[in-house]
Amino acid sequence: MVLSKLSSSLKDTLSKVRNSLTVDRNLVEEIVKEIQKALLQADVHVKLVLELTSSIRKRAIEERSEVLNKKEQLITVIYEEVSKFLGGDEAFELKKDVQNKILLVGLYGQGKTTTAGKLGNYFKARSKKVALISTDTWRPAAYEQLRQIGLKVGVPVFGDPSIKDPNEIYKKFEFELSKFDIVIVDSAGRDSLNDELVEEIASLKDLVNPTDVFFVLGADVGQTAQRQAEMFKEYMDISGVIITKMDGTGKGGGALSACHKVQAPVRFIGVGERVEDLERFNAQNFVSELLGMGDIEGLLEKAKLALDEKDAKNLEAKLMKGEFDLDDLAQQMRAMGKMGSMSKIMGMIPGMGNLNISKDQLGAQEEKIAKWEVAMSSMTKKERKDPSVMNNSRIARIANGSGVESTDIRELLKQYKMMKKMITMFKNPENFKGMDEESMQSPDAMMKMMQKAGGGKFMKQMMKGRR
Ligand SMILES: Nc1nc2c(ncn2[C@@H]2O[C@H](COP(=O)(O)OP(=O)(O)OP(=O)(O)O)[C@@H](O)[C@H]2O)c(=O)[nH]1
Numbered sequence: 001m002v003l004s005k006l007s008s009s010l011k012d013t014l015s016k017v018r019n020s021l022t023v024d025r026n027l028v029e030e031i032v033k034e035i036q037k038a039l040l041q042a043d044v045h046v047k048l049v050l051e052l053t054s055s056i057r058k059r060a061i062e063e064r065s066e067v068l069n070k071k072e073q074l075i076t077v078i079y080e081e082v083s084k085f086l087g088g089d090e091a092f093e094l095k096k097d098v099q100n101k102i103l104l105v106g107l108y109g110q111g112k113t114t115t116a117g118k119l120g121n122y123f124k125a126r127s128k129k130v131a132l133i134s135t136d137t138w139r140p141a142a143y144e145q146l147r148q149i150g151l152k153v154g155v156p157v158f159g160d161p162s163i164k165d166p167n168e169i170y171k172k173f174e175f176e177l178s179k180f181d182i183v184i185v186d187s188a189g190r191d192s193l194n195d196e197l198v199e200e201i202a203s204l205k206d207l208v209n210p211t212d213v214f215f216v217l218g219a220d221v222g223q224t225a226q227r228q229a230e231m232f233k234e235y236m237d238i239s240g241v242i243i244t245k246m247d248g249t250g251k252g253g254g255a256l257s258a259c260h261k262v263q264a265p266v267r268f269i270g271v272g273e274r275v276e277d278l279e280r281f282n283a284q285n286f287v288s289e290l291l292g293m294g295d296i297e298g299l300l301e302k303a304k305l306a307l308d309e310k311d312a313k314n315l316e317a318k319l320m321k322g323e324f325d326l327d328d329l330a331q332q333m334r335a336m337g338k339m340g341s342m343s344k345i346m347g348m349i350p351g352m353g354n355l356n357i358s359k360d361q362l363g364a365q366e367e368k369i370a371k372w373e374v375a376m377s378s379m380t381k382k383e384r385k386d387p388s389v390m391n392n393s394r395i396a397r398i399a400n401g402s403g404v405e406s407t408d409i410r411e412l413l414k415q416y417k418m419m420k421k422m423i424t425m426f427k428n429p430e431n432f433k434g435m436d437e438e439s440m441q442s443p444d445a446m447m448k449m450m451q452k453a454g455g456g457k458f459m460k461q462m463m464k465g466r467r
């Protein structure tokens with residue numbers, strides 16, 4: 001399997017990191033050297049190897065994480081830099097609300113025609129109306145080859161072997177093609193890179209105006225891949241790369257270098273000759289497999305959570321000073337705006353973590369929050385700092401100015417009062433007396449504590465609102 005040698009070398013390197021007692025400069029240097037060697041042996045271009053490893057070295061030495069230990073951090077850095085090398089870890093999505101036209105380009109025999117059929121099959125299986133068109137006027141029987149594949153996967157194939165100009169073929173079927181969700185355009189290859197080929201394809205590209213141009217190349221191309229990639233890139237924007245023949249014996253490094261050169265992410269990989277042998281490429285999965293990192297997802301999650309927690313801590317510190325005004329509420333609401341963070345924040349309030357909040361309730365809450373934000377933008381600074389000045393005429397004025405119903409504004413003020421009361425309550429350690437960690441997490445115990453503190457009514461209201 002392609003890259004298996006690279007993979008096993010990198011896995012060895014990483015287990016060295018895991019088994020080391022300390023992470024120091026020497027270890028980083030040693031690791032960097034090993035990664036360099038592994039990449040060079042896999043045929044990755046030397047300049048890119050140096051670029052990649054120097055950013056790994058720099059980050060490993062300079063960056064410090066608050067939550068990850070040094071080992072975890074080094075592993076994360078290696079992972080992130082290798083993923084970035086592959087063009088980032090966002091997976092391919094079709095463009096929304098428009099017809100998707102995908103133009104496949106690349107040299108002779110790299111797998112364009114086969115991949116056109118595979119993509120047809122892939123999108124058809126996802127309930128899309130797909131059509132293929134052959135614009136290859138170079139290879140004898142190119143149209144017939146694509147037609148056969150189309151028959152196999154049950155996708156219509158357009159083309160006309162009697163026409164000798166690719167643009168004319170496309171124009172002939174342009175109207176027919178407009179009826180499909182997705183059109184895949186197969187283009188011609190040449191046995192060596194020449195301006196004539198690239199100019200022909202650039203002109204076809206201008207005519208088709210594709211939503212994506214995928215550069216197709218085999219995992220076995222080696223060092224020439226970079227030059228190919230460069231030449232195509234000079235003539236047109238390439239939005240993605242498809243690496244075929246991943247099931248072969250190629251070293252893969254040439255293809256990886258090419259991806260880096262065109263600065264486009266790998267979108268799909270071909271893993272065999274059959275039409276089903278196409279996989280959507282996911283850099284995160286690929287790199288974790290390459291590096292043998294079962295733990296990477298956990299580490300990334302941990303690092304991200306730490307950032308969220310930092311935000312929450314900052315807010316908490318402010319709240320604990322008791323200076324809670326409407327602007328703070330707005331800030332908190334904005335933080336909650338990120339889907340899912342609402343339940344996270346609830347989870348941070350003792351006793352609230354165990355309440356089940358459904359997605360619908362969350363959605364309704366978020367809608368409400370959006371309205372409140374609009375209302376707040378019509379308030380004066382003074383009103384936001386000290387909402388106790390609020391009266392009927394002010395509320396009417398704000399409703400008028402913002403277009404938000406005055407009942408919604410009253411609800412906002414009520415919510416603010418509740419929050420403020422709750423914060424004051426939590427600030428007083430007296431209220432927590434006699435409670436252990438566990439009972440702090442139980443809604444019933446919290447309810448009792450609240451009642452003791454004289455907040456029973458408020459608590460009941462809160463619970464009612466949330467359920
Ligand atoms: N093992 C394997 N073979 C593949 C893969 N993709 C394509 N091939 C084979 O590669 C050869 C060339 O594929 P084509 O699809 O004809 O390549 P092309 O880029 O259209 O070639 P031209 O039209 O001549 O430029 C065929 O024998 C395919 O079966 C793959 O993912 N794995």
Ligand SMILES: [Mg+2]
Nearest residue numbers: 112113136142
């Ligand atoms: Mg072909």
